[in-house]
Ligand code: RIB
């Protein structure tokens with residue numbers, strides 16, 4: 110429908126250890142707490158939009174295991190449409206091994222499992238929803254072929270989150286989406302350009318435009334975000350908050366971005382992105398990913 114959001118992407122079970130700091134290579138350290146959460150960039154972005162009140166559908170795969178059933182139940186609880194979330198025989202659900210330091214910094218290793226089996230055919234099954242969506246959202250924890258097929262079917266606005274980043278890739282992941290969105294480490298993989306300053310961020314984002322991106326959002330952690338297209342270049346800052354857990358902050362940002370593009374299509378880009386920054390910043394003040402994302406009440410704090 111006219112305000113619907115479709116996310117094609119991953120579901121992971123996050124195995125999260127909290128520790129005083131991130132371990133060095135070859136080092137063992139004592140952590141302080143262990144929890145399991147529902148994660149994965151695709152599902153996180155979808156749930157972020159759903160919690161804000163978005164009408165969301167997820168196209169994804171979970172394993173044919175206990176985690177898969179629990180995951181689908183979680184999505185239903187968050188009011189995400191799950192008819193295109195399939196269980197995958199002989200594959201385990203995707204898992205993410207996450208360490209979160211006291212500073213809120215994190216390190217993540219994913220074993221994608223069932224997510225590797227999400228196919229262009231699965232995308233095809235959701236063709237009518239994808240082509241009718243106001244906003245389509247993709248990431249790279251599932252295959253590039255899946256993202257490309259979904260982008261080809263999309264008639265609305267599309268956001269491709271280039272995460273995890275790639276240094277060798279099909280150029281269509283840059284040219285097909287309306288908005289290509291990456292963080293400072295991912296952009297280095299895509300462009301070969303290191304980004305530590307605002308100036309470098311702008312150079313890297315403009316390089317992506319020169320490679321055929323229609324528009325680029327570069328998220329810069331606590332420094333906010335940068336938006337560029339052929340005519341505009343915007344810097345958005347983030348409210349300063351006490352960071353407890355930055356895991357999934359990028360997903361909160363993209364989910365909010367998609368929600369606002371779908372529900373407030375006439376809102377100026379600067380306000381959309383400023384709001385997405387406020388929502389992502391709020392999420393880092395609480396532990397976890399989906400469980401930490403704010404509900405509709407946060408919209409009162411946004412310049413809408
Ligand atoms: O972006 C955060 C997410 O990345 C985590 O939930 C984890 O599952 C990994 O996919």
Ligand code: NA
Nearest residue numbers: 392395397401
């Ligand atoms: Na969080």
